[in-house]
Amino acid sequence: MDRIHLMTVFVAVGEEQNFAAAAHRLGMSRPTVTRAISNLEEALGVKLVLRTTRSVRLTDVGSRYLDDVRAILARISDADEAATGTNRVMQGHLNVTAPVLFGNDYVLPCIAAYLDNFPAMSISGYFLDRVVNLVEEGMDVAVRIGHLPDSSLKAIRVGSVRRVLCASPAYLKSRGVPLHPEDLGQHAIVAATGVSPKIEWRFGRDERDISVRIAPRLAVTSNDAAVHAALLGVGITRLLSYQVARHLAEGSLQAVLTDYEEEPWPIHVVHGESRYGAPKVREFIDMLVSHLRKHPDLR
Numbered sequence: 001m002d003r004i005h006l007m008t009v010f011v012a013v014g015e016e017q018n019f020a021a022a023a024h025r026l027g028m029s030r031p032t033v034t035r036a037i038s039n040l041e042e043a044l045g046v047k048l049v050l051r052t053t054r055s056v057r058l059t060d061v062g063s064r065y066l067d068d069v070r071a072i073l074a075r076i077s078d079a080d081e082a083a084t085g086t087n088r089v090m091q092g093h094l095n096v097t098a099p100v101l102f103g104n105d106y107v108l109p110c111i112a113a114y115l116d117n118f119p120a121m122s123i124s125g126y127f128l129d130r131v132v133n134l135v136e137e138g139m140d141v142a143v144r145i146g147h148l149p150d151s152s153l154k155a156i157r158v159g160s161v162r163r164v165l166c167a168s169p170a171y172l173k174s175r176g177v178p179l180h181p182e183d184l185g186q187h188a189i190v191a192a193t194g195v196s197p198k199i200e201w202r203f204g205r206d207e208r209d210i211s212v213r214i215a216p217r218l219a220v221t222s223n224d225a226a227v228h229a230a231l232l233g234v235g236i237t238r239l240l241s242y243q244v245a246r247h248l249a250e251g252s253l254q255a256v257l258t259d260y261e262e263e264p265w266p267i268h269v270v271h272g273e274s275r276y277g278a279p280k281v282r283e284f285i286d287m288l289v290s291h292l293r294k295h296p297d298l299r
Contacts, residue, residue, distance in 0.1 A: 155269070
């Protein structure tokens with residue numbers, strides 16, 4: 001058996017943790033799958049799989065080998081797509097993730113345009129207010145807001161956003177406009193958090209940073225709920241500029257303490273190194289990068 005075939009069988013066994021399930025997934029018999037794993041272990045001279053009567057478990061070497069083999073097979077697939085992509089219709093599936101409001105307002109229009117251009121493509125959009133692990137959760141492309149940790153992922157900067165404090169004009173008229181971060185102690189605060197009723201907000205861009213301990217009058221678990229509460233006049237909230245850009249432009253919300261804002265946060269389109277070689281991914285990334293870089297709210 002050729003090595004690529006053995007690797008493909010090993011990935012199925014490693015992901016399914018069961019020989020019968022791997023055989024069903026591959027359309028093969030269980031003895032054929034078992035023999036392929038034995039042949040691979042013999043060729044490598046190491047134990048990859050620990051077998052019991054009820055389950056299959058990877059050895060430590062097997063777990064590391066699974067990650068490496070996945071990357072190798074992905075590169076082979078990408079190379080095949082890159083070689084044949086110009087001669088065939090773009091087809092397949094993409095998994096894309098972004099924060100909830102950002103995904104709805106800025107990524108979804110690009111997804112719609114992409115699907116219109118490539119009718120044989122499909123996309124799953126995972127719009128979540130948490131950091132999604134691209135490798136473990138099978139994402140092709142992600143939008144990340146904030147400074148990125150060092151990783152093997154590739155990132156393309158497309159813009160920036162600010163953290164802004166804002167409230168409805170009616171609230172500010174009745175309670176006054178804060179002129180210094182310490183004035184927030186005299187105001188009702190709406191915080192988008194479900195973690196703790198005590199929150200520290202930082203202000204400023206240099207060594208003169210100011211920290212203010214906040215006790216929210218209203219704590220909510222989503223950014224859109226914080227926006228809605230601010231629109232209702234509940235109090236002052238702190239959100240990213242794109243989340244309230246429309247309301248600030250319309251005048252239904254008003255920014256405060258703008259002289260004390262932190263440095264802007266970068267926005268990146270993030271992808272796996274090998275994934276960028278696949279035409280379907282490359283086309284989407286190119287469209288998304290161009291779309292986001294042109295957007296006035298993200299400059």
